[in-house]
Amino acid sequence: MQLTEDQIYALAPDEASKKAGRDLANPAKWVSKGINEQALWGECQGSGSKPYQTQVDLSAIAFKCSCPSRKFPCKHGLGLMLLCARQPGLFTTSAMPAWVNDWINKRAEKEEKKVEKAAEKPVDENAQAKRQQAREQKVSAGIAELMVWIKDIVRGGILTIPEKTPAYWDNMARRMVDAQASGLAGMVRNLAATNFWNEGWQSGFMDKLLQLYLVAEGYNNIQNIDPDLQQDLRTTIGFTTNQEELRAQTGVRDTWLVIGKESRDEQQLTIEQNLLYGLKTNSYALVLQFTVKGQIPPLALSPGMYLDATLVYFPSTVPYRAIVKDYNIIRQTDTINVQTFTGWLQVAGYETALNSRLPFRSEMPVLVEALTPVYYQKQWWLQDSEGCLCKISAAYTNIWQLVAISGGDPVTMTVIGKENEYRPLGAWYQNNYKSI
Amino acid sequence: MRAWESIINTAMLGTDKPAPAIADLPEEVAIIANAIDAAAELDKEERYLQKAAVIYNYRQSGFVPFQKNDLPVNKAAEETKPYCTAVAAGVLNTILDEENDQLLQLWLNQCCKAGRLLLPEALPAVLEKAQKDVALRPVVIECSGNRGVWLGKMNPAWNWFTTLADEELWQTGTPAQRTEILKRLRQNEPAKALEWLQQTWEQENAAGKLELLKAMKVKSNADDLPWLESLLNEKGQKVKDEAFALLKSIPGSSVIKQYEDLLRQSVTLKKEKALLGLTTKTSIQVKLPPVVDESIYKSGIEKLSGPKSTVTDENYVIYQLISSVPPAFWEKQFEVAPVQVVEYFEKHAPAMVPALANAVAKFEQKNWVPFFLGQSMFYPDFVAMLSAREQEKYLLKALSNDPQNTIAYAIRINDEWGTEFAVAALLKMANWPYEYNRGFFTRYIGLIPVGALNHIENITSQQANLQPTWDKTRNHLINLLSLKQQTLKAFNA
Numbered sequence A: 001m002q003l004t005e006d007q008i009y010a011l012a013p014d015e016a017s018k019k020a021g022r023d024l025a026n027p028a029k030w031v032s033k034g035i036n037e038q039a040l041w042g043e044c045q046g047s048g049s050k051p052y053q054t055q056v057d058l059s060a061i062a063f064k065c066s067c068p069s070r071k072f073p074c075k076h077g078l079g080l081m082l083l084c085a086r087q088p089g090l091f092t093t094s095a096m097p098a099w100v101n102d103w104i105n106k107r108a109e110k111e112e113k114k115v116e117k118a119a120e121k122p123v124d125e126n127a128q129a130k131r132q133q134a135r136e137q138k139v140s141a142g143i144a145e146l147m148v149w150i151k152d153i154v155r156g157g158i159l160t161i162p163e164k165t166p167a168y169w170d171n172m173a174r175r176m177v178d179a180q181a182s183g184l185a186g187m188v189r190n191l192a193a194t195n196f197w198n199e200g201w202q203s204g205f206m207d208k209l210l211q212l213y214l215v216a217e218g219y220n221n222i223q224n225i226d227p228d229l230q231q232d233l234r235t236t237i238g239f240t241t242n243q244e245e246l247r248a249q250t251g252v253r254d255t256w257l258v259i260g261k262e263s264r265d266e267q268q269l270t271i272e273q274n275l276l277y278g279l280k281t282n283s284y285a286l287v288l289q290f291t292v293k294g295q296i297p298p299l300a301l302s303p304g305m306y307l308d309a310t311l312v313y314f315p316s317t318v319p320y321r322a323i324v325k326d327y328n329i330i331r332q333t334d335t336i337n338v339q340t341f342t343g344w345l346q347v348a349g350y351e352t353a354l355n356s357r358l359p360f361r362s363e364m365p366v367l368v369e370a371l372t373p374v375y376y377q378k379q380w381w382l383q384d385s386e387g388c389l390c391k392i393s394a395a396y397t398n399i400w401q402l403v404a405i406s407g408g409d410p411v412t413m414t415v416i417g418k419e420n421e422y423r424p425l426g427a428w429y430q431n432n433y434k435s436i
Numbered sequence B: 001m002r003a004w005e006s007i008i009n010t011a012m013l014g015t016d017k018p019a020p021a022i023a024d025l026p027e028e029v030a031i032i033a034n035a036i037d038a039a040a041e042l043d044k045e046e047r048y049l050q051k052a053a054v055i056y057n058y059r060q061s062g063f064v065p066f067q068k069n070d071l072p073v074n075k076a077a078e079e080t081k082p083y084c085t086a087v088a089a090g091v092l093n094t095i096l097d098e099e100n101d102q103l104l105q106l107w108l109n110q111c112c113k114a115g116r117l118l119l120p121e122a123l124p125a126v127l128e129k130a131q132k133d134v135a136l137r138p139v140v141i142e143c144s145g146n147r148g149v150w151l152g153k154m155n156p157a158w159n160w161f162t163t164l165a166d167e168e169l170w171q172t173g174t175p176a177q178r179t180e181i182l183k184r185l186r187q188n189e190p191a192k193a194l195e196w197l198q199q200t201w202e203q204e205n206a207a208g209k210l211e212l213l214k215a216m217k218v219k220s221n222a223d224d225l226p227w228l229e230s231l232l233n234e235k236g237q238k239v240k241d242e243a244f245a246l247l248k249s250i251p252g253s254s255v256i257k258q259y260e261d262l263l264r265q266s267v268t269l270k271k272e273k274a275l276l277g278l279t280t281k282t283s284i285q286v287k288l289p290p291v292v293d294e295s296i297y298k299s300g301i302e303k304l305s306g307p308k309s310t311v312t313d314e315n316y317v318i319y320q321l322i323s324s325v326p327p328a329f330w331e332k333q334f335e336v337a338p339v340q341v342v343e344y345f346e347k348h349a350p351a352m353v354p355a356l357a358n359a360v361a362k363f364e365q366k367n368w369v370p371f372f373l374g375q376s377m378f379y380p381d382f383v384a385m386l387s388a389r390e391q392e393k394y395l396l397k398a399l400s401n402d403p404q405n406t407i408a409y410a411i412r413i414n415d416e417w418g419t420e421f422a423v424a425a426l427l428k429m430a431n432w433p434y435e436y437n438r439g440f441f442t443r444y445i446g447l448i449p450v451g452a453l454n455h456i457e458n459i460t461s462q463q464a465n466l467q468p469t470w471d472k473t474r475n476h477l478i479n480l481l482s483l484k485q486q487t488l489k490a491f492n493a
Helices: A005-011 A015-024 A075-086 A098-120 A125-156 A158-163 A166-178 A182-192 A201-220 A227-237 A243-247 A344-357 A399-406 B002-013 B027-038 B044-061 B086-098 B101-113 B120-132 B134-154 B166-172 B175-188 B190-203 B206-215 B222-233 B237-247 B254-266 B313-324 B328-334 B338-348 B350-362 B380-385 B388-401 B403-410 B419-429 B438-447 B450-456 B464-492
Strands: A030-035 A039-044 A052-057 A062-065 A252-266 A269-278 A283-292 A306-313 A322-330 A364-375 A380-383 A388-392 A411-418 A421-429 A432-435 B267-274 B279-286
Touching: A005 A075, A005 A432, A015 A075, A015 B086, A030 A075, A039 A075, A039 A098, A052 A075, A052 A098, A062 A075, A125 A158, A125 A166, A125 A182, A125 A201, A125 B044, A158 A201, A158 B002, A166 A182, A182 A201, A182 A227, A201 A227, A201 B002, A201 B044, A243 A322, A252 A283, A252 A322, A252 A364, A252 A411, A252 A421, A252 A432, A269 A306, A269 A364, A269 A411, A283 A306, A283 A322, A283 A364, A344 A364, A344 A388, A344 B044, A364 A399, A399 A411, A399 A421, A399 B120, A399 B134, B002 B044, B027 B044, B086 B101, B086 B120, B086 B464, B101 B120, B101 B134, B101 B438, B101 B464, B120 B134, B166 B175, B166 B190, B175 B190, B175 B206, B190 B222, B206 B237, B222 B237, B237 B254, B254 B267, B254 B313, B254 B328, B267 B328, B279 B313, B279 B338, B313 B350, B328 B338, B338 B350, B350 B380, B380 B388, B380 B403, B388 B403, B388 B419, B403 B419, B419 B450, B438 B464, B450 B464
Parallel strands: A388 A421
Antiparallel strands: A030 A039, A039 A052, A052 A062, A252 A269, A252 A306, A269 A283, A306 A322, A364 A380, A364 A411, A380 A388, A411 A421, A421 A432, B267 B279
16 A cells, blocks of 8 residues: 555544544454455454444545445544554455455446446537526626626725625625626635734735736626636636536646645535646646535545546646546655756746736645745745745744754745745655655 | 835725825836726726736736845754654654653653654654653653754744753742752752752742742751751741651651650550569550640640540550651660561550551651561552562552552552553453543553553453443553553564
């Protein structure tokens, strides 16, 4: 198995599962266990009369367990993987028992059926076009209202903005939801989330307001712009892209390193952001997963994992968001041969190029070599080999771990941010990529 | 950037108010700004928003990082000791997740013993622990290596790696630091500690005096007596009381001499000829002299045994006096060896045997302890004074009579229990799973030996209804013991 303990813990749905999984990483708990190239399995004696049958598809990290838990992965899956990572010698390579074999075969069949189903599905193009037109009209109407709202803000001045009640923001966000522009609704909510207690909040607020304006105004002129940029606008506003169509494209095949993973809960939804870096193509990708509680996410990735995968980017002037078409988890390549930015000046040049194509883009990760955390003027910075400095975001809480790992020496790192403020995501430490 | 500042200033006031021209626009941006201004179809809000959007992108695209080449180099020194293994580091992570301080202490002790260092990535979590738990610091300092020292200099919260010399700290430290220094010095050089305290005594306030005096309990000895006697004239009552309490623990002090004088008259060995002179009948006479110096009762000896007591007031006073004098007194008084002293008391004054045992414990007379071990009575204070083997035997004997109290005494021991006693105690604990719960084992896992793991599956509760609760606790205990086993294995493989 290719996963480290840290990577396995990163798969856990919550702290309680981590702890319960850890307790089960004990050989005494497992009546039987085995491993081969495709799967890892074991029978765990729980409180029931029969042991729970736990199985992990190792090629795509998928779990199945006969326990009644609604958590995913359950503590048995985590415990089994942890035990395998800690004491691989206990697992003998053997043929899969019937219950594992059945599941692995069913997964493969399901995958095939999915492809066939997608190919068979008839599309009523007329109805689709009508729906599309109706939606565009709704969005345009919503954007017209949004523009009036934005103009009202700049006319009256933002000095009194911190005094606005939650309803002020909520009404406009809801209006955008009604207009089927969920992306804009999110941007309005993000404006409301500005920390008005922070000194200099005005600059950050104006950044967000201007991004919103650029998107809204851009949509008003959508006919006159580059098709990729049109897609960016549509995606930002909330139009969805047909993922089946994307899946049909060739995509980018590469060895991808998972450089970061972040999840947040929004209402009933868990949004998981997986940040990937392609070793050969030197490109970055964001793979989003939306799951409702109890639903099994199709991808189980954790930072430091290497995937041999094909990714298809969403159409964009700055391709970044992508879907995983197919993937296999692979063992870490012996020598880490990543193409990094040599310093902040190079990063600034790269970001300028991106901004020139997509001024309202979101923050993207970058891989920079030889960064040293330094404390200067009561603030933590990352200094490159040329002496250039960028601030470490105040929201970053693991600063001491980064400093401890570095020991004052430069570290090759992935960071995410913009202009002169970045948040570390991970670092190469003792020849391994480690989330920090 | 001035152009952006202009945008913000206008945004603050609103486009309704007249705004100055945007400052410092580069030529390319100025051309766009002029074109926007010239567009007649745009209202002033739109003009502002469009110009602001251009300048926003100009700002974020034209970013130049701040350069500073003369920052001092601040690097941690190279390590001279090897790091711990990945396996040991994995065990440490689990212990930290488990938040078990006992196991953390064990891991750190093993790491120090093996001459290894913590991996740098684990340092922040461990230093954070040691920041709250001062007792961990010495081992943490030893296992942290140069990286730890370096981090300690950077983070004020961890600035306890380099301490001042003891003497400097004694003169300038906080009250807690000074008390700690005094205790440490007292352990190795009691006379020097006394000298230091005497030098600063007059400058200390009452609360400081009290705390420092308490530290003098460590290795208190006859050399302290003249000074401690002089403290009985101190102004502060609490200081006086503490000094008096110390005097009562040092053989040869005036108060102990006073007790001994009274006991000399009150407890005497009588040898009488019996059976026409063929045998000698020995007895102990316990009786206070007709006149007792009343100052005895002001020194902490209670005069009355209490209304519900079955003991006479006279016997109660004598009991307290016996408890307060060193047992060696009886060797002189009876002119016999310790073993016979205990025998005489057992035979002729059995009610006073516990008082004698109290004195043995109070004055830490280890050589007297074996003479009490055969008795049916259990003396908890003796447990800490026995060797590991004797301790286990003694506790096992007590466990069958009074399990809960024996366990309560056993957890006061600093060293790990023997496997035999641990298993026997666990067998008893299985019957009180609500009392000996997860929290209990988390706190006392340091005492339970790894050897118990081989027996634990067979330890069940005698009451079926308690078994499920015990099962949960037992699983927790198994996990803790496994971690303990892994720790020992990781450093001793």
